[in-house]
Amino acid sequence: MAKIITKDLNLWYGGFHALKNISLSFESNRITAIIGPSGCGKSTLLRVFNRMNDFIEGLRQDGEVLIDGVNILNGKTDLVALRKRVGMVFQRPNPFPLSVYENIVFGERIHADSVNQDTLDEVVENSLKSVLLWDELKDKLNKSALMLSLEQKQRLCIARVIAVKPDVLLMDEPCSALDPQATMRIEELMRELKNNYTIIIVTHSMQQAARVSDDAGFMLLGELIEFGNTDQIFTAPHDKRTEDYITGRYG
């Protein structure tokens, strides 16, 4: 089932046309990868889905972005509710300078009207378990999250998002700060998470896109050149430019 559908999405940074007529749909319980050269608008597209571009001055966008059938681009959208449903994991792990525990319950604290200790403990345990950190960290919950390894930090950031119970996970190059082993393990985690979430990942690594995604879209200079099943995109691309890019002939 299509979770997110964009229709003729256009976005301008001031006079710069960064997204051009993007129309595509993202399926539930699948991992969709967005690939393309640097500056083609991958992050921009991702940040449309949780309206993180809103902070940028001079931003203009038109078209439609339907999440569960509701257009989120109009002024009436409740941004807090939207961001609860559409979580985001950033390129550089960005845990808050708080304890592991407080990082995970952050969402609960800001969204719940009243918090009770048992609920918080439960949220922490469940979230850490789902990113496979519980055994490592269960005795270190009060340690500062800044003391963790990069991989642990990124897992913690994923846990922090999961704790808010979103349905969509946006991941903007989530592994680019990690070494190959850690990358493999995060990919493993993504495959596990996709049973419960719609995952969209932006990545520079074609291998990663091929390994982890079910669908893939190739972008170039703000345009979506080709979108389809990952196997098809990587083995039999319809567009010459896609082929050039995935075979490494593109600058």
Place this chain on the structure above:
Amino acid sequence: MRKFKEFIVEKLILICGIASIFFVILIFLFLLKEGLAVFKTVSLFKFLLGKNWYPISEPPQLGILPLILGSLLVTLGAAIISIPIGVGCAVYIAEVAPTQTKEILKAGIELLAAIPSVVLGFIGMVTLVPLVKNVFHLPTGLTALSGSIMLAFMAMPTIVSIAEDALYSVPKSYKEGAFALGATRWQTIHRVMLPAASSGILAAVMLGVGRGIGETMAVMMITGNAAVIPHSILAPVRTLTATIAAEMGEAVVGSEHYFALFAIGIVLFVISFAVNVTADLFLHKRQ
């Protein structure tokens, strides 16, 4: 030739560096020499905790507790007033204000920092003192509270500009992370930005308030200068600094009174030094 020039410049800079340290040491030694002499006649304990400051009675009573308490009271009051306003202002400038308002506010704060303290004291004397007198129905408006309010004005620029820097240097990714989790602006500020900038803000407060401890002119003009142990913030007080400034002219060189004033200088020095070092520790912890 070039090497020679290099050599000369290098040595000159070295001499400048050594000279400044040399002068500091000289001043400090002088302060110690003159100040410690008072302890030939009064014990340290009696000096610090003595309740009476009658330097020209016979024999002189040299207890500086009322002065220490006066300084503390005025400074504490200033801290209570300036911390929330200063930090609030910094948060507004760093996180909320639109660019234009921000520039205007920053210029205003710099202007405030540029007002000489004697001018502030004078303005305080003719505006603030009568106001305090009328509002609290006091016999005189020359009180610790007036001093506190005035000092708060003086501490504000330091607090605002350093706290603002601290907020700016919080990584943008923290803010993004909070917003992406659905936090509102206020939640982001108080749950993420303020804790992340806390050591810098603490340093800002200490430096701002620390400046108050050493402040003399304005305080002398509006606190009433009564060297008695204050029982409330609405009583006249005399601070350590004001005591030195007011009495140095009339103290006979080499008298106990004279030595005692230098000893007060040492006490001030120690307090300021401690505050600055602590603030420094917090600033470095941040980096």
